[in-house]
Amino acid sequence: MKAVMKNEKLTTDEFDALELVRRGTRRENATACVGRNAKRLAGLKMIEYARDGRILLTEKGQQVLFLRRCVEAMRALADDAQAQVPGDVLQFLSSKSHVAAREEGGYALTEKGRESLADIAHQEKKR
Numbered sequence: 005m006k007a008v009m010k011n012e013k014l015t016t017d018e019f020d021a022l023e024l025v026r027r028g029t030r031r032e033n034a035t036a037c038v039g040r041n042a043k044r045l046a047g048l049k050m051i052e053y054a055r056d057g058r059i060l061l062t063e064k065g066q067q068v069l070f071l072r073r074c075v076e077a078m079r080a081l082a083d084d085a086q087a088q089v090p091g092d093v094l095q096f097l098s099s100k101s102h103v104a105a106r107e108e109g110g111y112a113l114t115e116k117g118r119e120s121l122a123d124i125a126h127q128e129k130k131r
Contacts, residue, residue, distance in 0.1 A: 026061050078121050085110035
């Protein structure tokens with residue numbers, strides 16, 4: 005579940021910029037957040053500029069955002085088995101055996117999911 009390579013660690017501001025690009029923005033009306041981070045994100049090949057001025061999320065950028073959503077969902081489920089998790093994220097985490105349905109409703113992290121979450125927390129502390 006590693007979201008990025010070692011040299012591609014993203015800040016919260018860079019993740020926010022990716023999310024804004026995902027929602028759609030043009031070069032001439034890009035927010036300050038996108039403007040601050042566009043050069044680095046383009047260099048990492050997570051965004052690209054279209055000929056018509058739009059700033060687009062690349063496949064790599066989409067994957068990074070999806071993995072971030074997966075980590076956030078796992079953290080939410082670790083705190084509350086009834087936490088709302090988007091369907092695509094839930095399907096992915098279930099297929100990877102990171103979460104399992106509970107008889108009483110909701111979802112729980114599996115041992116594999118807890119190990120992955122602990123590994124992610126450990127990697128974040130190294131930053």
